[in-house]
Amino acid sequence: MSGILVLAEHEGGKFKKTAYELLGKAKELAGSLGTSVAAVVLGDAPVAELGGFGASKVYHVAGDFSGYNTLKVVRGLQAAIDAAKPDVVLAPASYTGKDAIPRLVARLGTGQGSECTELRVDGGAVVGRRPVYAGKALVDVRISKKPAVFTVRPNSFNQPTPAGGSAEVVAVSAAFGASDDRVQLVQRMEAESTVADLTEAERIVSGGRSLKSAEQFDAVVRPLAAALGATPGASRAAVDAGYAHHNEQVGQTGKTVNPQLYIALGISGAIQHLAGSRTSKVIFAINKDAEAPIFEHATYGVVADLFEIAPLLTEEFKAALKN
């Protein structure tokens, strides 16, 4: 084969959203290239389902991948690539996409385009387009060796609807060795919250320095986020002041997010903050200063005291989402 191979990640017995997003895009690209789509799945997952999303083959790598082990993931992916011989590999820009994929690329001696937000066919090859310099510029990435590897930012592509179609499941066995066990898991500490990670969240509510204390951050930002099923985020000023956790920082030196809805509460809109949030589909900003730079990037803006409007919004959202 020489088509497109998609890394379909799964968790808790279900494929992640990115698996469907990537398969949908791969199908479209394969259509214009006149080639086929395959998926690679590491460990136990409902592999048969992927046929409905356009995968004609699923390379299923057996083994225990339940505890994340970079070296085993790389070994497993390497085995699937040896079997599938793809021209193009697509993977999500998830932790695995950031941690294991570049290592795989080095092993294969090829090249990688990271965090693409667009993929297209140009001159018979897949080209990635992605934000660089904190989203202040965009660039095309072409890779002259095979397989060309691209990681894709979550929420960049639509979720396809499943169609008929079944995939041939190809069992792949990877040659794991003792050297793949050089890093051992001692303990996994699950997330305290049940909401999506900022980098994958569809809705985010962020608070800034204006919240003035951790207590007020907890009393104003978190309930509003909860009402929307959104993930809470924060500006660096709020993190530095100890109002929010450093894992919650959005921005150039925090997380890059790509939600449908981004709500900024009392955030001025510094360039480093926007760097992490500017690709959000809808940005809604509340600020008491009508001149705040955040308003230049907001889809909707309200000039108000956040302490007055946020509780009302929380109630409105609760009511709106009930029916």
Add this chain to the structure above:
Amino acid sequence: MKVGVCIKSTPDTDTRIKIQGAGEGIDPAGIKWIISPYDSFALEQGAQTREKLGGECVLFSVGGGDTQKNLRDGLAVGADRAVQIDDPALKGADSLVTARVLAAAIKAEGIEIVFTGRQAIDLDNVQVPAMVAELLDWPHVSMVSEFALEGDTWTAVRNVGGGAREKVTGKLPVLVTTDRGLNTPRFAKLPDIMKAKTKKVDVKTASALGLSADDISPAVQLSGFGTPAERSKGKFISGDVATQAKELVRLLREEAKVL
């Protein structure tokens, strides 16, 4: 202990980025080059490790221009010396080429542990460190927010996404990429800045490190640099706060269709 730290010079975070010509690249005029912010955590961790265990902390950086100035800033934080790879043949290097250069330099110095930033804030590639580790045949641990070293055994806590964290352990050698929260980078004091001026920076070329023309030929080509489309001008919602709140929910649902 021989500790290595990789740092990269990147445009300052508030730099305005201008596109050069018809999209060949970015205009370097007026850009201030700083040590990539995540690399400050790597520098601090390298300095602390060296202070605790003795030995030597060596900085590595591939690049020209202000790279050497940034290496001096890094030396002021507590490293002993630096290796700069500055070579016109590396223009257009991709991550794997850069990783080959760094791996060769790290190997030549007999380094036992390497700290790097989790990502460089220019292209946000998140590629070079894992590639360096693969080329050295060392394990690596990414996005580390806690780290301890006892003898030749290390323990790290990494941020694996979804808010989950994992404590992992292994033996030296290892390459660690640093995340926020690992430490608080120190500010260099004036005497340290003065002392850094006398520390040694070796400048090397790729071929001096034994790399062939093939090794430094990139697989990744960047083109078509452009600026993102401006967002269409937003709407201010007026009225008292109760009206504003109601109207916003309506707009999100009926106009933006995100609820």
